[in-house]
Amino acid sequence: MLDKFSWSELCAVLQENVDALIADLNRANEKISHLEYICKNKSDTMRELQQTQEDTFNKVAEQIKAQESCWQKQKKELEFQYSELLLEVQRRAQKFQEIAEKNSEKLNRIETSHEQLVRENSHFKTTLSRTQREQTCLLAACALMAGALCPLYSRSCALSTQRDFLQERVNSLELFKLEIRTLAQALSAVDEKKQEEAKTKKKTFKGLVRVFRKGVIAILAANRLKLLGQSCAFLFTWMESCKEGIGMLVCTGEPKDKRQFPKHQREQLRCLQALAWLTSSDLLGTVISSMTELQEVISKTDPNSRICGHLLIGAAKNSFAKLMDKLSSAMASIPLHSSRSITYVEKDSLVQRLARGLHKVNTLALKYGLCSHIPIMKSTAALQKQIFGFTQRLHAAEVERRSLRLEVTEYKRTVHEMKKELDKSQSLQTQLNEFKHSVSQRWPCDTFLSISSVTLIV
Structure with a gap:
């Protein structure tokens, strides 16, 4: 790669780099001096x-020690x-x-009680369903009975x-009969001798009859009260406030487990019988x-169905018939009107003896002619005779x-004529009095007396 560049170029590049x-070294030296x-x-x-810091450390050490x-x-x-x-x-x-x-x-006790409550809850549910069923049955029975x-x-x-209306009519009829009897007795001509003879006997007879009747009434009332107290099974008598005199007798049935109590606990026995009847499980089951x-x-x-309505009425009729049959069998042992339906068929009973005694007294009364109760037909016949006699006498x-x-x-007429003559004589008398008064005023009294004497002589 260096073969591509010339030596002069390389020197120039090196010179520039140096x-x-x-320059970098000088700047670095300056920085070093500055640093x-x-x-x-x-x-x-x-x-x-x-x-x-040492001073502060010493102070801090002292403070730290403290x-x-x-x-x-x-x-x-x-x-x-x-x-x-x-x-x-x-x-x-x-x-x-x-x-x-x-x-x-x-917690253990609560768990056990919880289990017990669960069991009781299930029991209460069953009893609730049973009571609801009993309530519906009782409601239906009460509806039918009402x-x-x-x-x-x-x-x-x-x-x-x-x-009450018929009783008023009967009372008026009895009163009318009594008035007819009294009127017939008052109008009938009874011999004075029979009346005088009957007076002495009637007093003793009436006294004996009254004593006999009082004894009969007292004995019968005592027997009826005794029997009523022994066979009494009623709770109370309800009477409507707006209709006085109309009451309803509420009775109890005789419980099967009837216990014997002494006589001084009869009120307690009645209370127990009422309680047993009102809380009777047999009645509820019935x-x-x-x-x-x-x-x-x-x-x-x-x-919405008509057939169900007919079925409901038929079922209600059958259920009511069953209920009345069972209630009548339950109430059959209670004589509700025993005090009014007593019959004595024994030969030597008290009523038979009293009846024979009363028959003897009535025969003696008829023998002496002391019939205190005259039949209404005889009274009306006598009254008709008296009325016929009255009509003849009235004619x-x-x-x-x-x-x-x-x-x-x-x-x-004669009195009227006599009254006319009397009026005439009174008018003449007044005229005469006026004439005398006028004459007395005109003439003296002596002359008037002489004239009057002359007139009298004449």
Whole structure:
């Protein structure tokens, strides 16, 4: 490659390079001198800095020694505090360990209780489904019983009003009969001798009859009250506020497990019977078993289908029939109206004896003619006779009244004529008095007396 250049070119190039190197060397020397100056200054400053640094290091060492002594004290204090804290932490750790053990025991108990609650929850779910089914059955039974009870109650109210009306009519009829009897007795002509003879006997007879009747009423009332207290099975009597006098008797059924109680605990027995009837499992089973068919039909009923409606009504009818049959069998042992349907068929019963005694008393009364109760037909016949006699007497009185009326008219005429004559005489008397008064004023009294005497003589 050097063969391509000439020697002069190479020398020129070398000269240029040497000049450049010399210039670079001079610049480098200048830089070195400058750097030496700078280094000298820096060495001076370094010595000063070293001196100041040594001074500061000495001060810092003294401060560090003082700080180390302080730190040693703090270290001892901190070690003491840390030892106390460590002991406290150990105590707390032991305490927390005990708490953790207790919590683990509680957790075990909670797990066992959770398992028990899960079992109870499943049991409650089954009981809830059963109670819901029982509730639907009871609701259906209550709906059917309410639908049957309300019309019966309205009919009983109507019958009660009709009974009151008929009772009023019967009372008015009895009052009318009593008035007819009293009127017939008042108008009938009874012999005075029979009345006087009957008065003495009637007093003793009435006293005996009243005593006999009082004894009969007292004995019958005592027996009926005793039997009513023994066979009483009602809870209460409900009466509607807007309809006074119309009540409904609410009774209980007789429980199967009836226990014997002494006489002084009859009220407790009644309370226990009511409680047993209101919480009877047999009654609940009866209602649920009667409503099973209806519940099955209700669960399958489509409200838009007519056939389902007929099936629902038929199932309700069958369920209600079953319920009423079972309830009637459950309530059959309770005599609801035992106090009114008592019949004594024994020969020596108290009612038979009293009836025979009353029959004897009535025969004696008829024998002496002391019939206190006259039949209404006899009273009406006697009243008709009396009314017929009254009409005859009234006709005769009417004829007599007409004749008397004619006589009265004649008397009135004569009285009228006599009144006219009396008026004339009174007018003449007044004229005479006026004449006398006028004469007495005109003439003296002596002349008037003489004239009057003359006139009298004449």
